[in-house]
Amino acid sequence: MGNETPLWEVFIRPRNGLAHKHVGSLHAADEALALSAARDVYTRREEGNSIWVVRSAAIAASDPARAGENFDPAEDKIYRHPTFYEIPDDVGHM
Amino acid sequence: MYSQGLIGADGSTEETDRFLEAFQARIDAEEKIEPMDPMPEGYRRTLIRQIGQHAHSEVVGMLPEGNWITRAPSLKRKLALLAKVQDEGGHGLYLYSAAETLGITREQMTDELHSGKAKYSSIFNYPTLSWADMGAVGWLVDGAAIMNQIALCRCSYGPYARAMVRVCAEESFHQRQGYEIMLTLCRGTEAQKKMAQDSLNRLWWPSLMMFGPHDGDSAHSEQSMKWKIKRFSNDALREKFIAATVPQAEFLGLTVPDPDLKWDDGLNGGKGGYAHGDIDWDEFWRVVKGDGVMNRERIAMRKAAWDNGAWVREAALAHAAKRCDTLAAE
Numbered sequence: 001m002g003n004e005t006p007l008w009e010v011f012i013r014p015r016n017g018l019a020h021k022h023v024g025s026l027h028a029a030d031e032a033l034a035l036s037a038a039r040d041v042y043t044r045r046e047e048g049n050s051i052w053v054v055r056s057a058a059i060a061a062s063d064p065a066r067a068g069e070n071f072d073p074a075e076d077k078i079y080r081h082p083t084f085y086e087i088p089d090d091v092g093h094m
Numbered sequence: 095m096y097s098q099g100l101i102g103a104d105g106s107t108e109e110t111d112r113f114l115e116a117f118q119a120r121i122d123a124e125e126k127i128e129p130m131d132p133m134p135e136g137y138r139r140t141l142i143r144q145i146g147q148h149a150h151s152e153v154v155g156m157l158p159e160g161n162w163i164t165r166a167p168s169l170k171r172k173l174a175l176l177a178k179v180q181d182e183g184g185h186g187l188y189l190y191s192a193a194e195t196l197g198i199t200r201e202q203m204t205d206e207l208h209s210g211k212a213k214y215s216s217i218f219n220y221p222t223l224s225w226a227d228m229g230a231v232g233w234l235v236d237g238a239a240i241m242n243q244i245a246l247c248r249c250s251y252g253p254y255a256r257a258m259v260r261v262c263a264e265e266s267f268h269q270r271q272g273y274e275i276m277l278t279l280c281r282g283t284e285a286q287k288k289m290a291q292d293s294l295n296r297l298w299w300p301s302l303m304m305f306g307p308h309d310g311d312s313a314h315s316e317q318s319m320k321w322k323i324k325r326f327s328n329d330a331l332r333e334k335f336i337a338a339t340v341p342q343a344e345f346l347g348l349t350v351p352d353p354d355l356k357w358d359d360g361l362n363g364g365k366g367g368y369a370h371g372d373i374d375w376d377e378f379w380r381v382v383k384g385d386g387v388m389n390r391e392r393i394a395m396r397k398a399a400w401d402n403g404a405w406v407r408e409a410a411l412a413h414a415a416k417r418c419d420t421l422a423a424e
Contacts, residue, residue, distance in 0.1 A: 044184065
C-alpha cells in the first residue's frame with residue numbers, strides 16, 4: 001500500500017427501517033476522516049441518516065469466476081418456493 | 095459534471111476469439127460488467143481512460159466557476175455556485191473511485207493529469223470573463239454534459255453507470271440555475287442582456303465541441319459503441335443538444351452565433367432538425383493538445399492545490415499510523 005491513502009467502502013442507511021446499502025468508496029487516512037469525507041461526498045441531499053465505512057482491504061468477496069457453481073444450484077430448487085405446492089382453493093389463503 | 099468524446103483511446107486486445115465472443119455475448123445480452131469480471135484489455139483500458147478523463151473534467155471544471163464564488167452578485171447566487179462547485183468535486187470523486195475498480199490508482203491518475211498525459215474536457219480551457227459566463231456555463235456546458243451523461247447511465251460497466259445515475263440526479267439543478275441566471279440578465283438592463291449575448295457568443299461553439307470529433311473522425315467510437323460503453327454517437331448527441339438548446343436561446347431573446355443555423359424540415363428523415371455551420375476543429379484540437387487560453391493555468395492550479403495539500407495528507411497518515419501503534423500496544 002506504501003504511502004497511498006487507504007480505500008474505504010461507504011454504506012448509507014437512507015432512513016430508519018432500511019438496511020445500510022453500499023453507495024461507493026473513497027480514500028481516507030483513518031475511520032474518522034473516512035466518515036467525515038463520506039458525509040460530504042455521499043449525503044449532500046439527505047441521502048441518509050447513518051453511515052458505515054469499512055476498509056476495502058477488509059472485505060472478503062466470492063470469486064466471480066465461480067459464480068456459476070456457487071449460485072446456479074439454487075436455480076432448479078423450485079421446491080423452495082411456495083408456488084411449488086398445490087393447495088385447493090377451498091382451503092383459503094395460506 | 096462534464097464529459098466529452100474519448101480522445102486517443104486504445105481499443106486493441108490480445109485475447110482469443112472465443113473469449114472476445116463470449117464477452118461480446120454478455121454485452122449484447124445487456125449484462126452489466128462488474129469490477130472483478132473477466133474483460134478484454136482494450137475494454138479495461140478504454141474505460142480507465144474515459145472515466146479518468148471524465149473525473150479530471152469534473153475536478154478541473156471546479157476552477158472556472160470557483161473563480162466567481164467570491165464575486166457572485168447575491169447570497170442566493172453564491173450559495174448555488176458553492177453547492178454546484180462542491181457537487182463537481184463530489185462527481186470527480188465518484189468517478190475516480192469507479193476508475194480505480196479497474197486497477198489504476200488515484201495517484202497514477204493524479205500524476206497523469208498533472209503531467210498532461212491525461213486529457214480533460216476542452217471547454218475548461220476557456221476563461222470565464224463575466225458573471226454571465228456562470229449562467230452560460232450552467233445552461234450550455236452542464237446542458238451538454240447532461241446529454242452525454244444520461245446516455246452513460248446505461249453504460250455496460252456497472253460502477254461507471256452507477257456513478258452516472260448519481261451524477262445525473264444531482265446535475266439538473268446545475269443547468270437550471272445557469273438558465274435562471276441568463277433569464278435574469280436577459281430581463282434586466284440593456285447592458286446585462288448584452289453581457290448574456292457576449293457570453294453565448296463565446297461559449298456556444300466550445301459547448302458543441304464538448305461532444306467530441308465527428309463520428310467519422312472519432313477513431314475508437316465504433317468499438318466503444320459495440321462494447322456499449324457509448325450508447326449514442328458524438329454527432330447524434332450534438333444534434334440532440336442543438337435541437338434542445340436553440341429554442342431556449344430564442345426564449346431568452348438571444349441570438350445563437352451561427353449564421354448558418356436554421357430549421358430544416360427535410361432533416362432526420364422528414365422529422366426536421368437544425369442545419370448549422372461547421373465547427374472549427376483546428377481550434378478543438380489546439381485546445382485539446384494544450385494550447386487553449388487557460389490550459390497552463392488550470393494545470394498549474396491543480397498542481398498547486400495538490401502540492402500545498404501534501405502536508406495534510408502526510409500528517410493524516412502519520413496520525414493514523416501512530417494511533418494504530420498505540421492501540422496495538424494497549
